[in-house]
Amino acid sequence: MQTSTTIAALSTGSLPSGVAVIRLSGPKAFAAVRALCGTLPVPRMLTLTTLRHPGTGDALDQGLLAVFPGPNSFTGEDCAELQVHGSPAGVKAILSALTGHCEVELAGAGDFTRRAFENGKLDLTAVEGLGDLLEAETESQRRQALSRLDGGLADQVMVWRALLLDARAEIEARLDFSDEDDVPFALPARFIVDLQELVGKLKDALDSYQRGRIVREGFRIVLAGAPNAGKSSLLNRLAGSDLAIVTAEAGTTRDTKDVAIDLGGQLVTLTDTAGLRETDSLAEGEGIKRARRAMESADLVLWLISPDAETTPDAAPDVPLWRLGTKSDLGPTTGPIDLSLSVMTGEGVPALLKRLESHIEGRLGASETSLVSHLRDKKALERAILSVKTALDRIEQPELCAEDLRRAADILAGLIGLMDNEAVLDRLFAGFCIGK
Structure with missing residues (x-):
């Protein structure tokens, strides 16, 4: 399926940058390149060229040009790439010349990939x-x-x-x-x-599917428990940054907060939640509802218990749940726990990370990654x-x-x-x- 329009867009990141790549695709891509550069280079060979405005002949920039005749290109159409200096003014001038004088349209999100799909270069998966x-x-x-x-x-x-x-x-x-x-x-x-x-x-x-989903979206770990049990402190420690507000006042966290970390090459999403308790506060109550929803969709719940916080009965989500005794520097916690730790001293944190990494590897299995x-x-x-x-x-x-x-x-x-x-x-x- 060949399209009648020719599109162009900046394909690299935000400007300014060291290099900017402008991509063209469509039946008039080569004509547009000739209008700016004078001649076409040998296909798939980078060639140094000067880009000039088609109307005035003024120099716009100097850079490298490569052309890819269809159907042997990413989109299956005639394609060209201009590697120019990453100047906001320079890129704007080149795109303006292409759209104003060369019958080229600015591309939308995913337009190049969609053309590759429609021309049989890529399947949907x-x-x-x-x-x-x-x-x-x-x-x-x-x-x-x-x-x-x-x-x-x-x-x-x-x-x-x-x-x-x-x-x-x-x-x-x-x-x-x-x-x-x-x-x-x-x-x-x-x-x-x-x-x-x-x-x-x-x-x-x-x-x-679950193995593939975990790799693609990240392993979801929810930190839950009573107010002031140390959830936000543990989140900050595991993330290596003060991302969550930590105070001595119970109920500081009113909403869920997600933080992504790389644990042994696997993406892990940590979710801080509001402390679970009875409350008359509408804002805190909504935060508690969101906390329970986050627990229900988690891959693992870390249930935090500390010696200086009120005790709350363990929730019973249909997901694995570990009971962690926090603030071990203040004294032992009551009741059975799976692991004891202290964010203040660092005690138990390496053991927790090692256990999490082993647990995630077990969930993913030893087989090759699921597609x-x-x-x-x-x-x-x-x-x-x-x-x-x-x-x-x-x-x-x-x-x-x-x-x-x-x-x-x-x-x-x-x-x-x-x-x-x-x-x-x-x-x-x-x-x-x-x-x-």
Whole structure:
């Protein structure tokens, strides 16, 4: 799919900077480059050039130019990149010349990547992998995103979809001859077994979602407990910065506060919460409601108990919960605890970090990183599994069984973008930066 418009945008970060890259894509990209630079260089070879205003001939900047003829380019169209000085005035002048004299439009968020998808250069899961790669903060996120971008999930989905299409073809081929008395309706011996094995593979992929989600979004740890139990102090200690307000007054924290840290190459999101207690304060009461919601969606709850704070019954979320005795420098805490520590002296903090790292590694497992990491993946796999299981239940009704297999194949096709959902596409590409 070739588009009729030519787009341009700054593809590097905020200005000023050492170097700024301006990207062009579309049918008039090369004509625009000629208008500014005079000639085109050898494809895929950086060439030093002077950029001049097409109308006045005044020099705009000096930089490097590279051109990438379609379809062998990122977007599948004719593309060009200008590496110029990262001057706000210089970049503005170049973009103004392109849009004012070269029939070029400014690109919107994700426009280049969307063209790559529409021209078959990237499938939808690879697009999501590219977005994940741009946002990757840890080594595990980088590896997972790069595997997805390289087509790891799409290749597997194509294998599953091919199996479904073959199974549907087996049924429909026999339906075509169902009116022939001498042609019995008999499916291959392994037909049912093959579909059952496919269900097992889809379930294995679905079961890996939590591992993939943890790598992509971060392992969520919620600090909870009574007011003044030391939650904000522990957050600051683990984050290595005074991010949360800490006072002797109980109930200082009125809202949840998220802080991201890198723990052994894994992204961890720490959430400070309001102390749980009975209160007449509307603001504190809302903070307590948010604290309970955060606990329900956590991967791990650290329940803090200190000797100088009121005791509160342990909450019972449907997630793992560790009881930590805080402020050990003030004395022992009452009741059973999993670990004792003091933010003031540092006692127990290294042990807590080591235990957290080991726990997260255990949750992720020793296997390779899961490529099933988006909620969209999870929902598609759930629906595909249901359709195949329904097909197996209706194996004696071949017309309905074939329809169930068609539905499952279409669901997997939608996962990789073979069947477009415009609403999904709009939401996905809107999350990209302009120039990507």
